[in-house]
Amino acid sequence: MQIKTRIFKGLTFNILVEEAQATDTNGGRLWYLAAIYVQERGSQDRTLIRRTRLPGAAEELAAAIRRDGIRVFDGFRPTQTPAARAASRP
DSSP, X not given: OEEEEEEEEOSSEEEEEEEEEEEOTTSOEEEEEEEEEEEETXXXXXXXXXXXXXXXXXXXXXXXXXXXXXXXXXXXXXXSOHHHHHHHOO
């Protein structure tokens, strides 16, 4: 099993993409999972934004950053903190 982490640095927060995959002895992919997190600068806390099983999630994000620049980060900004989300639940 391989795990690869990519970090895209923004001004106030970073986006972390963790990709995990396993291959068989012939090199065929058995499974793939990518998790995209937002991490505040200077903090170890991270918030899960998206999880996908489609291969190439990190490459798509890198291409979007090259194409659109820092505007890509606007779509990943959490609207509430995890504590605020937990407090608003019934």
